[in-house]
Amino acid sequence: MKVVLSIAGSDSSGGAGIQADLKTMTAHKVYGMTAITALTAQNTTGVTAIMESTPEFLGQQIEACLSDIPCDAAKIGMLPSAEQVKVVHEKLTKFKVKNLVLDPVMVATSGSSLMKNETVEIMAKFLFPISRVITPNIPEAQALTGLTITKREEMEKAAEDLGTKYGCAVLIKGGHSIEDASDVLFDEGKITWFEGKRIDSSNTHGTGCTLSSAIASNLALGKSLEDAIRNAKSYISDAIASGLNLGKGSGPLDHTVNI
Template identity: 50%
Template sequence: MDTKTTFKALTIAGSDSGGGAGIQADLKTFQELDVFGMSAITAITAQNTLGVDGVYPLSEEAVIKQIDAVSTDIGVDAIKTGMLFSSEIIEVVASKIKQYEWKNVVIDPVMIAKGGSRLLQEEAVKAIKEQLLPVSLVITPNIPEAEVLTDRTIRTLDDRKEAAKQLYDLGVKHVVIKGGHADSQNESVDLLYDGRVFDYFTRNRIDTQHTHGTGCTFAAAITAELAKGQSIPTAVGIAKDFIHAAIEDSLGIGNGHGPTNHWAYRRARGR
């Protein structure tokens, strides 16, 4: 019998026909970080770098069947959620997390596409807070998403710290509020809070419009590293390096918000 250790990660998210975000970005990221990727698709989107032309959610049964299929046979070391679309799907995912007693659960609260299209129904925000956060290890909102989840305005780093505390109080064990939407012209600072201390992950800001899928990719990189047994701070640090390389080495694809370069991190390390 083959005794080689293979780390496995499951993404529960929407499909992006343009390949830059969603399960496509997640699976690419898992692969680049030496983790076997699996998926449970929640919705199919018709989109490209210019925007979303259509969103077609799958049934609750379809999501359940996908999750059960991979969980009962292949097994899961870590999971990541992305676009969940509705409160019904969120409740299904939360119940499966409990059923399979998953610990390494990373929540990317996908709400709005780069072009402005809504990817989460408004009533589903409550379900994220009440159903999903209490059974999750990490949540990775950007500033606009954190504002929606906390119902507060975030302008300063202190605002982000207060929002992180508020999210932590909802039951999630670690909060990462990303700094990509902050006003800083020179740096992007991601904030990590574990209920006790704040850690900061800082990189120089890159002037580019090719940032489609950055949130998905960042959260997927954290998930991959957790699947391999890394600590939260280490996983976040590697994810920060991964997404920075992916943005910096731009592919220049499309006429709008182009995707990041998922192989840039590996190439930068000479692999």
């Protein structure tokens, strides 16, 4: 069985973070391991408290996993501190982890901030260059590039700017786009669009976590990056459309929709 490591925060309500990642990995029939960067008290309406793992303990979790069970891919989500970023870089480099999918989680779907501003620059410096692909949404891409993104051409430029600067593939997610829910990939000089229709649903809690872990799962299974994204996008569309309708805010996805 293929193995995927998730390095991310815990969502007490089960819709995002580590919990969403493990559900997604199970749905893709890969074995999921975890290194928890933070505990959060949150639900569909927002995040009320965050307790960070110490950098030392985060490193120990990763070391414990990878020294015993090598992974075929890894996914990185919430990283609250620059010290954590450096530890993650050290461990992933030590164990020569490939197929790294990085979701630069800056703000939760509910609008709650999940990353300190000073951490973003360190994350870009240390982790973007070792990633197979990074998956920012439009607000995150705007923060990373300083560009204003309101149309497809501007999504393409932002993806190309980031990919050229850091030497990694960049998938900018169009879920926040006013046009549609299509995503754009820049990889080794090539632009590829993944078309998608906007689904009329408020059940979008954990969409970024789910997409990035689905891409990592598909890469672990041997899919090309384009096929991994295409498969992941299909999975997440089904999971949103299923409509669990749980909670008083932005509800979670149905991660078991295809099981």
